Amino acid sequence: MTTTTTPMVEARDVHKVFGHGEGALHxxxxxxxxxxxxxxxxxxxxxGSGKSTLLRCLNELEQITAGSVHVDGELLGYRHDAKGLLHxxxxxxxxxxRSRIGMVFQRFHLFGHMTALENVAEAPVQVRGLSKAxxxxxxxxxxxxxxxxDRVDHYPAQLSGGQQQRVAxxxxxxxxxxxxxFDEPTSxxxxxxxxxxxxxxxxxxxxxxxxxxxxxEIGFAREVADHVxxxxxxxxxxxxxxxxxxxxxxxxxxxxxxxxxL
Amino acid sequence: MALTTAPGAxxxxxxxxxxxxxxxxxxxxxxxxxxxxVMLVLAAMVVHALVTNPNFRWDTVWLYLRDxxxxxxxxxxxxxxxxxxxxAVVLAVLLAIMRRSDNPVMRSxxxxxxxxxxxxxxxxxxxxxxxxxxxxxxxxxxxxxGPEFFVFDTRDVITAFWAALVGxxxxxxxxxxxIVRAGLGSVDPGQAQAARALGMTEPxxxxxxxxxxxxxxxxxxxxxxxxxxxxxxxxxxxxxFTLEITYATSAIGTRTFQPIPLLIVAALWYLLxxxxxxxxxxxxxxxxxxxxxxxxxxxxxxxPGGRLSRQAAIRGAGTTKDDPFAEVTP
Ligand SMILES: Nc1ncnc2c1ncn2[C@@H]1O[C@H](COP(=O)(O)OP(=O)(O)OP(=O)(O)O)[C@@H](O)[C@H]1O
Ligand SMILES: [Mg+2]
Numbered sequence: 001m002t003t004t005t006t007p008m009v010e011a012r013d014v015h016k017v018f019g020h021g022e023g024a025l026h027x028x029x030x031x032x033x034x035x036x037x038x039x040x041x042x043x044x045x046x047x048g049s050g051k052s053t054l055l056r057c058l059n060e061l062e063q064i065t066a067g068s069v070h071v072d073g074e075l076l077g078y079r080h081d082a083k084g085l086l087h088x089x090x091x092x093x094x095x096x097x098r099s100r101i102g103m104v105f106q107r108f109h110l111f112g113h114m115t116a117l118e119n120v121a122e123a124p125v126q127v128r129g130l131s132k133a134x135x136x137x138x139x140x141x142x143x144x145x146x147x148x149x150d151r152v153d154h155y156p157a158q159l160s161g162g163q164q165q166r167v168a169x170x171x172x173x174x175x176x177x178x179x180x181x182f183d184e185p186t187s188x189x190x191x192x193x194x195x196x197x198x199x200x201x202x203x204x205x206x207x208x209x210x211x212x213x214x215x216x217e218i219g220f221a222r223e224v225a226d227h228v229x230x231x232x233x234x235x236x237x238x239x240x241x242x243x244x245x246x247x248x249x250x251x252x253x254x255x256x257x258x259x260x261x262l
Numbered sequence: 263m264a265l266t267t268a269p270g271a272x273x274x275x276x277x278x279x280x281x282x283x284x285x286x287x288x289x290x291x292x293x294x295x296x297x298x299x300v301m302l303v304l305a306a307m308v309v310h311a312l313v314t315n316p317n318f319r320w321d322t323v324w325l326y327l328r329d330x331x332x333x334x335x336x337x338x339x340x341x342x343x344x345x346x347x348x349x350a351v352v353l354a355v356l357l358a359i360m361r362r363s364d365n366p367v368m369r370s371x372x373x374x375x376x377x378x379x380x381x382x383x384x385x386x387x388x389x390x391x392x393x394x395x396x397x398x399x400x401x402x403x404x405x406x407x408g409p410e411f412f413v414f415d416t417r418d419v420i421t422a423f424w425a426a427l428v429g430x431x432x433x434x435x436x437x438x439x440x441i442v443r444a445g446l447g448s449v450d451p452g453q454a455q456a457a458r459a460l461g462m463t464e465p466x467x468x469x470x471x472x473x474x475x476x477x478x479x480x481x482x483x484x485x486x487x488x489x490x491x492x493x494x495x496x497x498x499x500x501x502x503f504t505l506e507i508t509y510a511t512s513a514i515g516t517r518t519f520q521p522i523p524l525l526i527v528a529a530l531w532y533l534l535x536x537x538x539x540x541x542x543x544x545x546x547x548x549x550x551x552x553x554x555x556x557x558x559x560x561x562x563x564x565x566p567g568g569r570l571s572r573q574a575a576i577r578g579a580g581t582t583k584d585d586p587f588a589e590v591t592p
Contacts, residue, residue, distance in 0.1 A: 061458060091464065097461075101459075109452040109455065111453060111471055112553050123460035126466055127461045
C-alpha cells in the first residue's frame with residue numbers, strides 16, 4: 001500500500017435517508033470511510049446493512065442526505081462558492097466525476113444490444129470522444145486482459161455469467177478509472193465461475209488499482225484486501241487489517257456474522 | 263493474465279464431428295391429412311366463387327389496376343402513410359420522454375395530449391383540420407400575446423394535403439406515444455444505471471442505450487400501426503383531400519357505374535402494399551432483435567460462434583416460425 005497525502009476516497013459522516021416523513025428509511029447513519037490510493041478495501045455486512053447504498057454514494061448514483069464524499073480530494077456532487085455556500089453541480093459535471101470511477105454490478109448490466117467489444121468501446125467514444133478505431137483497439141486489448149479475446153463479437157446473451165462479469169470489468173477499465181467499485185461481483189455466479197472473476201480482480205489489485213469491494217468471499221478478503229470494513233445497520237461497526245477483523249474480531253455482531261459466512 | 267480456458271469454451275468451436283441425426287419414422291397422423299384436405303377444398307370453393315362470378319368484372323379490375331389516376335392515388339396514399347408516420351414517430355418519442363420527465367408540467371401536457379387525441383374520432387379531427395382556415399383565417403409569428411411580426415393567410419399555409427398529413431400524424435402520435443412509453447419502460451433500469459456509472463449523460467443514455475433496446479418492443483406494434491395507417495389514409499376525404507387511392511377509385515367507379523370492380527382495385531393495391539410492409543417489418547425487427555434472439559445476429563456478424571451456425575441450421579430446416587408472415591397481425 002502506498003501512503004500519499006490525499007486518500008482516494010474520504011467519506012465523512014455520510015447519511016442516506018430514503019423517502020420522507022413517516023416512511024423515511026435511514027439507511028446510512030454516519031459512515032466514515034478512508035481508502036488510501038492503491039489499496040483494496042473489502043466491505044462486509046449482513047443483507048440490508050447498507051453496503052450497496054454506501055458504494056452507490058461513492059459515485060453519486062445515490063445522492064447523500066448529509067455528510068461529504070471526496071474522491072481524490074474532489075468533493076462529489078457539490079461545490080463551495082466564495083462565501084462558502086454549497087451548490088449542487090450540473091449533471092454534466094457529475095457525469096464527468098462518475099466517468100473517473102468504475103463500477104461493477106452484481107447483475108453485470110452489460111448493454112444487451114452490443115457485442116462484448118462494443119460494450120467496452122461505447123463509453124470511451126461517447127464520453128471521452130475517442131475515435132471509434134482507437135476505442136475498439138483499446139477494447140480488444142482490455143478483453144484480452146480479462147481472458148476473453150475469443151469472445152469479442154459475442155453478445156451478452158451468448159456469454160456465461162463469469163464471462164459477462166469479466167466484460168463488465170473491462171468496460172469499466174476502458175474509462176481508465178482511478179477507483180473501482182465492485183458490488184458483490186460474484187454473487188450472481190455459479191460457484192465454478194466465481195474463480196475466474198476473482199482472478200481478474202486479484203490481477204487488477206496487484207496492478208495497483210484502488211478498489212472498494214462489497215463481497216461475501218472471505219477468502220478474497222483475506223488474500224487481497226488491505227483493509228476490511230464490517231457494516232451493520234448503516235454504521236461501520238469494526239474495521240482494520242484482514243488478519244485482525246477476520247481472525248480476531250472484537251465485536252460480537254461481527255463474530256456472529258463471520259460464523260454464518262465461514 | 264494467467265487464466266485457464268473458461269469451461270464453456272468448447273461451445274464456440276467449429277462443428278467438426280457432428281453426430282449422425284437420429285433416423286426415426288414419424289408418428290402416423292391421418293387427422294392432419296384429413297383436415298388439410300378439407301381446408302384445401304374450402305379454399306378452392308372460395309377462389310372458384312370469386313373468379314367465376316361475372317359480377318366482379320375481373321377484366322375491368324385488371325384494366326383499372328394500372329390506370330394512371332389509380333397509380334397516382336397509390337402514390338399519394340404512400341406519401342400520406344409514410345409522411346404521417348414519420349412525423350408521428352418523432353412526436354411520439356418526444357411525448358413519451360415528456361411523460362417520463364420529473365417536470366410535472368411536461369408530464370401533464372403529454373398526458374392531456376394523449377387523452378385528447380386518442381379520445382376523439384380521427385374523422386372528427388380531420389374535419390376540424392380541414393376547417394382550420396375558417397376557424398383561424400390568419401396565422402402570425404410573433405411574441406406570445408404580444409406584437410406580431412409575420413402574418414399569413416391560413417389557406418396559403420395549410421393546404422388540404424398538409425391538413426390531411428398533420429391531422430393523421432397528430433392523431434397517430436398519441437397512439438405511438440403509448441407504444442414508445444411501454445418500450446422505454448421495458449428496458450431494465452440497470453442498463454441506464456450502468457451507463458450512468460460510466461459517466462454518460464442522460465440524453466446520451468436515452469439515445470445510445472435505452473431507445474435501441476426499447477425498439478425491440480416498439481417496432482412490432484409500430485408495424486401494425488403503419489399498416490393500419492395505410493388504410494386510415496382513406497379517411498382524409500373528410501378534410502377534404504381527394505387524390506388518394508380510395509377516393510380516386512371510388513370516383514372512377516361512380517363515373518363508370520362500376521363501383522364493385524373499382525373497390526376491388528383499391529383492395530388489391532392495399533393488399534400489395536401491406537405485403538411489402540410486412541416484409542420490411544420482418545427485417546427491421548430482425549435488426550433490433552440483435553443480441554437478444556441469438557440467431558438474428560448470424561448474418562451481420564457471423565462470429566466464430568457454434569451457436570450461430572447451429573441456429574442457421576435450425577433456420578435452414580424451415581421448421582421454426584421464421585418467415586415474414588408468421589407473427590404479423592395486420
Ligand atoms: N432506492 C431505495 N429506496 C428505498 N429504500 C432503499 C433503496 N435502496 C435501498 N434501500 C433500502 O436500504 C437498505 C439497505 O440496502 P442495501 O442495498 O444498501 O443493502 P446491502 O447491505 O447492499 O444488502 P445486500 O447484501 O442484500 O445487497 C435496505 O433496507 C433497502 O431496502
Ligand atoms: Mg447490496
